[in-house]
Amino acid sequence: DSGVTQTPKHLITATGQRVTLRCSPRSGDLSVYWYQQSLDQGLQFLIQYYNGEERAKGNILERFSAQQFPDLHSELNLSSLELGDSALYFCASSVRWGQGSDTQYFGPGTRLTVL
Amino acid sequence: DQQVKQNSPSLSVQEGRISILNCDYTNSMFDYFLWYKKYPAEGPTFLISISSIKDKNEDGRFTVFLNKSAKHLSLHIVPSQPGDSAVYFCAAKSSGSARQLTFGSGTQLTVLP
Numbered sequence: 001d002s003g004v005t006q007t008p009k010h011l012i013t014a015t016g017q018r019v020t021l022r023c024s025p026r027s028g029d030l031s032v033y034w035y036q037q038s039l040d041q042g043l044q045f046l047i048q049y050y051n052g053e054e055r056a057k058g059n060i061l062e063r064f065s066a067q068q069f070p071d072l073h074s075e076l077n078l079s080s081l082e083l084g085d086s087a088l089y090f091c092a093s094s095v096r097w098g099q100g101s102d103t104q105y106f107g108p109g110t111r112l113t114v115l
Numbered sequence: 116d117q118q119v120k121q122n123s124p125s126l127s128v129q130e131g132r133i134s135i136l137n138c139d140y141t142n143s144m145f146d147y148f149l150w151y152k153k154y155p156a157e158g159p160t161f162l163i164s165i166s167s168i169k170d171k172n173e174d175g176r177f178t179v180f181l182n183k184s185a186k187h188l189s190l191h192i193v194p195s196q197p198g199d200s201a202v203y204f205c206a207a208k209s210s211g212s213a214r215q216l217t218f219g220s221g222t223q224l225t226v227l228p
Contacts, residue, residue, distance in 0.1 A: 042218055042221070043159070043218040045215040056215055090159070092158075092216075098214055106158035108156075
């Protein structure tokens with residue numbers, strides 16, 4: 001158990017819908033990262049927040065957005081869903097931001113299926 | 116454009132023998148490298164890391180070797196155990212960035228009893 005929690009575990013929805021994925025980082029961690037794992041793209045970085053502020057963006061679609069709240073939990077919002085958005089979405093957390101030695105610990109993931 | 120490559124999708128090893136998983140990278144800005152293990156239906160679990168200023172790091176049965184001139188790293192597991200069977204991901208962090216992880220495509224390790 002990494003200490004990172006993600007809800008829900010599974011999500012099944014239809015094309016065009018909007019969903020929200022939730023992540024609670026490990027106690028004491030200020031950085032939250034979101035990653036997407038799809039069959040054809042592997043594990044890819046989406047976006048990172050540190051202490052409530054966005055710090056980096058990766059391959060995140062404009063239909064996707066995220067935020068980190070004052071209690072440090074984070075939400076990833078996916079809208080106008082398409083079949084290709086079906087994937088595993090992982091959240092990771094780390095203590096700091098910008099340190100190479102800072103280890104990222106991953107949650108169990110949310111499996112999103114878009115029908 | 117794959118900056119981190121794991122060219123072997125799978126590897127089978129006998130229990131008690133050495134497992135060697137390989138990873139190549141192309142980005143010279145990478146200065147920290149990590150290995151994660153992943154079981155089905157779970158998130159990646161951190162195993163071991165190495166800074167680019169070192170060429171070896173050891174933690175119990177796991178040793179990571181870094182060859183900067185060849186842009187190559189490897190993970191050695193000795194001795195291999197059936198519980199080590201999982202997908203192993205190589206990942207790298209770039210200096211001067213938010214330190215997000217760039218992952219390889221993974222290698223499925225199967226340790227046969």
